[in-house]
Amino acid sequence: MRERIPITIASLGLKSVEQTAEIADGWLPMFFHPERAAGVWGEALAAGTARRAPELAPLDIFASPALAITDHPEQVLPLVKPQLALYIGGMGARGKNFYNELISNYGFEAEAAHIQDLYLEGRKDEAIAAVPDELVRAVSLIGPAGHVAERVAAFAEAGVTTLAVTPLARNSAERVALMAGLRSIVG
Numbered sequence: 001m002r003e004r005i006p007i008t009i010a011s012l013g014l015k016s017v018e019q020t021a022e023i024a025d026g027w028l029p030m031f032f033h034p035e036r037a038a039g040v041w042g043e044a045l046a047a048g049t050a051r052r053a054p055e056l057a058p059l060d061i062f063a064s065p066a067l068a069i070t071d072h073p074e075q076v077l078p079l080v081k082p083q084l085a086l087y088i089g090g091m092g093a094r095g096k097n098f099y100n101e102l103i104s105n106y107g108f109e110a111e112a113a114h115i116q117d118l119y120l121e122g123r124k125d126e127a128i129a130a131v132p133d134e135l136v137r138a139v140s141l142i143g144p145a146g147h148v149a150e151r152v153a154a155f156a157e158a159g160v161t162t163l164a165v166t167p168l169a170r171n172s173a174e175r176v177a178l179m180a181g182l183r184s185i186v187g
Helices: 014-023 037-050 073-090 098-120 124-130 133-138 145-157 172-186
Strands: 060-063 066-069 141-143
Touching (some): 037 098, 066 145, 066 172, 073 098, 073 124, 073 133, 073 141, 098 133, 133 141, 145 172
8 A cells, every 4th residue: 555645637728737746756748749848848847946945856758649550641630630629629718728728839820720710610520631740749649759768858858757648559469569669769
């Protein structure tokens, strides 16, 4: 039995992320973009960490990218787009959508606004099609093994300590194969 139950918080807003860095054992940000995360959350993480109790271990940062080790990423990228479109376009109201704001802060402001417009107009298929491949690639582990290895390194360099991947597979045998492939990549 554990003496203390670890607490992991899924937060995106700057004040929430700051508090997460101060009090939680883990942080689970959605749609983590390794190259842009510090620009969005760096100050909030630093401020919260500065107030972190010394008895707490360093913050465990989880990322949950989609995983597909494939020589044909163009066939898999579309599988991630419906979830991104739903969150960017359909979660919350115009002006009150944390995911839309996040993607805008990643540098996709025009794209996020367009996706939201389409989604809120009921044009979901068009919203899905409007999700940029560049965004999908940035928040996922999709591509040949060498590319996935580079992306894993980018996540680690950005401070991610735990990858909770979502294998994009049709059945359990393919999921097991993807996880084995990832294990061989990360060593």
